[in-house]
Amino acid sequence: MVDLDLNRSELEALLAEDAPWGDLTTAGLGLGHRPARIDFFARADLVVAGIRIARGLVEVAGGDAEVLVADGDPVPRGTPLLSARGPAGALHRAWKQAQTTLEILSGIASAAHALVEAAARGGRVVPVACTRKTLAGARRLQIGAIVAGGCIPHRLGLSETVLVFEEHRRFLPDVPLAEMAARLRRVAPEKKLVIEVASPEEAASAAAAGFDVIQLEKFAPAEIARTVALLADRHPRPVLAAAGGIGPDNAAAHVAAGADMIVTSWPYGARPRDVQVRLTPDD
Structure with missing residues (x-):
C-alpha cells in the first residue's frame, strides 16, 4: 500500500504556496481569532483519497481535525469526510488546499475503482x-x-x-x-x-x-x-x-x-x- 500522507514540512510548503504572506482577506476583516468549524462532505459518489493529507493541512494550519472516513473507502453522495474546529484564520488558510487535494486525488481513485470493476x-x-x-x-x-x-x-x-x-x-x-x-x-x-x-x-x-x-x-x-x-x-x-x-x-x-x-x-x-x-x- 502506498502511504497517502505528507510530513509536516511538506504540508507547510503546500500552505505557504497558497498563503505565503498570510490570508489578506481574513486578516483584513479581523476574523482570524474567531472560533470556527469546517466540514467536508462528498458532493458526489466517490472513492476517498487524500483524507490524511487534508487532515494534516488543517492541523498544521492550527485546527483540530477529525477524520470520518479512510483512503480507499467508497462513499455515497452526502457522506461527511472530515470535520475540524479552530481559529477562523487557521481554517480559512487550510480550506482550499485541503478541498482541492481531496477532489483531485479522489477523482483519480474513483476512476481507478471504476476501471477495476x-x-x-x-x-x-x-x-x-x-x-x-x-x-x-x-x-x-x-x-x-x-x-x-x-x-x-x-x-x-x-x-x-x-x-x-x-x-x-x-x-x-x-x-x-x-x-x-x-x-x-x-x-x-x-x-x-x-x-x-x-x-x-x-x-x-x-x-x-x-x-x-x-x-x-x-x-x-x-x-x-x-x-x-x-x-x-x-x-x-x-x-x-x-x-x-x-x-x-x-x-x-x-x-x-x-x-x-x-x-x-x-x-x-x-x-x-x-x-x-x-x-x-x-x-
Whole structure:
C-alpha cells in the first residue's frame, strides 16, 4: 500500500504556496481569532483519497481535525469526510488546499475503482496496473490515489524495473532478443524481464528469448487472443500485459481475450470529484 500522507514540512510548503504572506482577506476583516468549524462532505459518489493529507493541512494550519472516513473507502453522495474546529484564520488558510487535494486525488481513485470493476466484467479478475505517467513532483500522491482505488503501480521508476522498449532495441539492431535477455539477467539477476512488442509474432519471439512479461502495446482483443494461441504450448507462459489506450469501455474485452493484466494511464486524467465545504462560526 502506498502511504497517502505528507510530513509536516511538506504540508507547510503546500500552505505557504497558497498563503505565503498570510490570508489578506481574513486578516483584513479581523476574523482570524474567531472560533470556527469546517466540514467536508462528498458532493458526489466517490472513492476517498487524500483524507490524511487534508487532515494534516488543517492541523498544521492550527485546527483540530477529525477524520470520518479512510483512503480507499467508497462513499455515497452526502457522506461527511472530515470535520475540524479552530481559529477562523487557521481554517480559512487550510480550506482550499485541503478541498482541492481531496477532489483531485479522489477523482483519480474513483476512476481507478471504476476501471477495476470494468476489467472484472471480462470474466476473470486480473491486476489493473497504472503507469508512471504522472505529473512531475506528484507521482507519490497520484500512485497513492490509484492504489486507494484498487489498482497497482506498473513501475515506479527506471531504477526499479527492467522494461525493454522499441526505443532501446533500435540502438541494438543486430542483437537477438535472446542475447538482450541474457545481458539483462547478468546485470539484474533478481529482476523480472519485461519487453514491449507490437505484434503477436513479436510476442512469440520474446517468449522464446526468455522474457518473463510481454507488454502487448495497443493490441486489439483479437490480437491478444492470437498471442495466447501462439503461446499455448509454452509452460510456463510469460505474463501477457495488455497496454495502450485501455479504459472502462474496453478493459473487459482485453481481459476476456486472455490478457493476464491491464496496464494503463487512464485514471490519471480523471476529473476531480466534488467535495462540499462548510466553514461557519463556532461561537
